[in-house]
Amino acid sequence: MAKIEEYIPIVGQSVIDDLRLIAEKLKGKVIQHINSTSVGGGVAEILNRMVPLLRELEVDTRWDLIKGGEQFFEVTKKFHNALHGRPEEITQRDFDIFMEASQRNIEEVNIYGDIVFIHDPQPITLIKKKSNNKWIWRCHIDVSNPNERVFRFLMNFIIQYDAAVFSTPAFSRKLPIRQFLISPSIDPLSDKNKDLADDVINGVLQKYNITKKNKPIVTQISRFDRLKDPQGVIEVYKQVKKYTNCQLILAGGSAMDDPEGAKVLEEVRENAKQDKDIHILKLAQNDIEVNALQRASTVIIQKSLKEGFGLTVAEALWKAKPVVASNVGGIPLQIKHKYSGLLCHSIQGAAFALKQLLNSPAYAKKLGENGREHIRNNFLITRHIQDYLLLFLSLYHKEDVVYL
Amino acid sequence: MPELRKAKEPFRFFTRLHVSELTGLRASTLSQLLALIKEVSGSSIYHHTHRFLQQHQYLSPEPPNDFAYWVTGILGEDELGERLASIDTIQFSNIRSLREKIIETIEDYLRNSPLAKLKFAKEGEEFHFVKSVSFILPTNFMAYDLREFVDILKKITIDSIYFHVFEARLRLERGTNDFSYWIETSIGDKELADEITKLDPYTHTLEDLRNTLVRITENKIT
Numbered sequence: 224m225a226k227i228e229e230y231i232p233i234v235g236q237s238v239i240d241d242l243r244l245i246a247e248k249l250k251g252k253v254i255q256h257i258n259s260t261s262v263g264g265g266v267a268e269i270l271n272r273m274v275p276l277l278r279e280l281e282v283d284t285r286w287d288l289i290k291g292g293e294q295f296f297e298v299t300k301k302f303h304n305a306l307h308g309r310p311e312e313i314t315q316r317d318f319d320i321f322m323e324a325s326q327r328n329i330e331e332v333n334i335y336g337d338i339v340f341i342h343d344p345q346p347i348t349l350i351k352k353k354s355n356n357k358w359i360w361r362c363h364i365d366v367s368n369p370n371e372r373v374f375r376f377l378m379n380f381i382i383q384y385d386a387a388v389f390s391t392p393a394f395s396r397k398l399p400i401r402q403f404l405i406s407p408s409i410d411p412l413s414d415k416n417k418d419l420a421d422d423v424i425n426g427v428l429q430k431y432n433i434t435k436k437n438k439p440i441v442t443q444i445s446r447f448d449r450l451k452d453p454q455g456v457i458e459v460y461k462q463v464k465k466y467t468n469c470q471l472i473l474a475g476g477s478a479m480d481d482p483e484g485a486k487v488l489e490e491v492r493e494n495a496k497q498d499k500d501i502h503i504l505k506l507a508q509n510d511i512e513v514n515a516l517q518r519a520s521t522v523i524i525q526k527s528l529k530e531g532f533g534l535t536v537a538e539a540l541w542k543a544k545p546v547v548a549s550n551v552g553g554i555p556l557q558i559k560h561k562y563s564g565l566l567c568h569s570i571q572g573a574a575f576a577l578k579q580l581l582n583s584p585a586y587a588k589k590l591g592e593n594g595r596e597h598i599r600n601n602f603l604i605t606r607h608i609q610d611y612l613l614l615f616l617s618l619y620h621k622e623d624v625v626y627l
Numbered sequence: 628m629p630e631l632r633k634a635k636e637p638f639r640f641f642t643r644l645h646v647s648e649l650t651g652l653r654a655s656t657l658s659q660l661l662a663l664i665k666e667v668s669g670s671s672i673y674h675h676t677h678r679f680l681q682q683h684q685y686l687s688p689e690p691p692n693d694f695a696y697w698v699t700g701i702l703g704e705d706e707l708g709e710r711l712a713s714i715d716t717i718q719f720s721n722i723r724s725l726r727e728k729i730i731e732t733i734e735d736y737l738r739n740s741p742l743a744k745l746k747f748a749k750e751g752e753e754f755h756f757v758k759s760v761s762f763i764l765p766t767n768f769m770a771y772d773l774r775e776f777v778d779i780l781k782k783i784t785i786d787s788i789y790f791h792v793f794e795a796r797l798r799l800e801r802g803t804n805d806f807s808y809w810i811e812t813s814i815g816d817k818e819l820a821d822e823i824t825k826l827d828p829y830t831h832t833l834e835d836l837r838n839t840l841v842r843i844t845e846n847k848i849t
Contacts, residue, residue, distance in 0.1 A: 236782070237782060237783055237784040237787075238784060240767075240784075241642055241644060241766075241786065244642070244764055244766065245644065245762070245764070248764075367751060368750070389649060392649055392653075392755030392757055393751060393753075393755060395649040395650075395651050395755065397651035397652070398651055401648060402648065402649040402650075403647065403648055403649065404647040404648070404649050404757055405646070405647075609644060610646055613645070613646040613760070613762055614646055616762060617646060617648075617760055623668065623669075623670040623758065623759070623760050623761065624670075624760075624763065624799070625761065625763065626763050626764075627762055627763065627764040
């Protein structure tokens with residue numbers, strides 16, 4: 224795993240010096256992260272990288288998990304969908320299952336942090352264990368238009384925290400506690416984002432029987448989840464295919480807390496089975512393969528209906544790839560339309576944008592290059608670490624200008 | 628090479644790091660935007676008039692403040708957007724007077740174009756008020772003469788340059804930028820101090836600004 228010094232060639236010595244300066248101010252504090260899974264999904268991915276780096280900066284950071292079980296995760300997946308605004312039938316039984324599992328966690332999870340950092344709704348009830356320490360609730364979900372019943376239920380817990388953190392301003396609302404805006408990030412040195420040799424990229428294509436030969440590759444990397452609209456991507460591809468002979472890769476793994484994935488994958492396979500240029504790849508947890516597929520692609524698409532943030536966009540832009548993506552969640556923060564990518568609102572719009580990029584390689588290249596610089600300045604893990612360190616310090620300072 | 632004057636007091640470089648705090652306040656119409664601009668804290672006005680400088684430093688030197696960007700891009704009021712974008716921020720010595728200018732600009736426009744009040748942003752495109760929480764801390768860099776000053780300028784973070792040029796002058800109401808103040812009072816070079824004061828930093832990207840500061844200082848010492 225990369226050491227903090229290895230980021231200097233990417234972001235500059237002084238950025239790392241600043242991180243050390245702020246980290247020093249947190250000496251003696253223990254930061255305890257808690258979420259529901261250590262593998263799969265964006266939260267686990269970020270914590271896997273960030274926890275060791277914070278420790279290297281001598282910020283005592285630890286990471287604990289809650290326990291769930293199948294029923295609990297089915298309910299939290301329903302909550303997740305409902306918070307994203309998808310119609311879901313939530314019953315009293317669902318709330319009961321949630322509270323029963325939560326009660327077990329309240330009894331079993333050891334809370335020792337000076338700052339307890341709770342990620343997403345699954346462990347939200349742990350706030351009942353609040354004592355003199357500081358508690359942060361980190362919302363990684365697009366809650367711009369949530370199911371109000373679920374949100375009201377969660378609100379009972381949220382208001383007991385010291386602060387909440389959202390990824391974009393659109394997810395915030397008037398709350399009686401402080402709220403911070405912190406975008407997630409990618410790690411440029413992780414297996415998913417580091418530079419790869421051509422033979423590694425070609426090896427991955429070979430493994431999945433994909434040949435590049437004069438046929439541009441369009442790729443969406445995402446879990447098989449309806450909110451990522453894989454069927455919509457196939458429709459976009461079909462509209463473009465009439466004019467440009469291209470191929471489509473839909474590739475993704477699965478998260479332990481997402482029991483719906485297998486069903487969606489089956490539906491997508493069924494829809495794609497007539498076309499040999501559509502490659503549906505169920506990836507094991509293998510970041511090098513994701514990296515290789517992104518780098519082998521001509522254009523990356525991210526046609527989500529909702530997004531917590533949409534870090535696959537940042538990953539693609541960091542590789543200087545042209546991107547077509549929906550104007551949802553945190554995606555418009557990553558793409559300035561026509562400058563660092565193309566935003567769309569519909570299947571037709573995505574198809575039109577994709578045709579433009581496939582037919583104008585010089586324009587596509589420029590968008591990708593601009594995108595890479597935008598990611599370098601705003602969405603790398605070093606900026607994210609800085610934001611978290613400042614967030615922790617903010618809990619001890621109420622003023623808007625703080626002299627340290 | 629002329630002998631360098633030693634400073635009476637060394638220049639200590641500080642850095643300013645910020646985290647964005649959400650207010651939960653949002654506007655869908657110009658009238659709501661105006662009402663909230665009057666109400667929010669100075670830290671929020673500061674955030675929306677300076678955010679672009681740090682987040683889009685590579686993009687363009689133009690300072691498209693968030694109000695101008697939203698009014699143009701979402702409400703389609705190009706003329707008001709242009710008026711807001713061209714507010715000469717460098718002329719204002721504190722956030723209060725900058726806020727008053729923004730309010731006056733919107734009110735003037737609404738008096739002459741009352742139909743603009745009828746336009747509204749659709750769901751998801753509202754203006755969200757955010758504020759900057761700044762942390763100011765000393766770095767390990769200190770300059771005792773202009774040579775050391777310029778060498779540090781070349782390698783310090785843009786956050787530090789940002790702090791001494793923008794934040795110190797407007798938000799902390801020091802009247803001028805910290806570099807000019809030190810060069811005039813501690814080095815005694817009023818000419819160089821004036822030259823830096825005369826720069827309009829809002830029309831540079833931060834990297835451009837760094838290069839310009841380095842160039843004009845080096846001209847004096849070589």
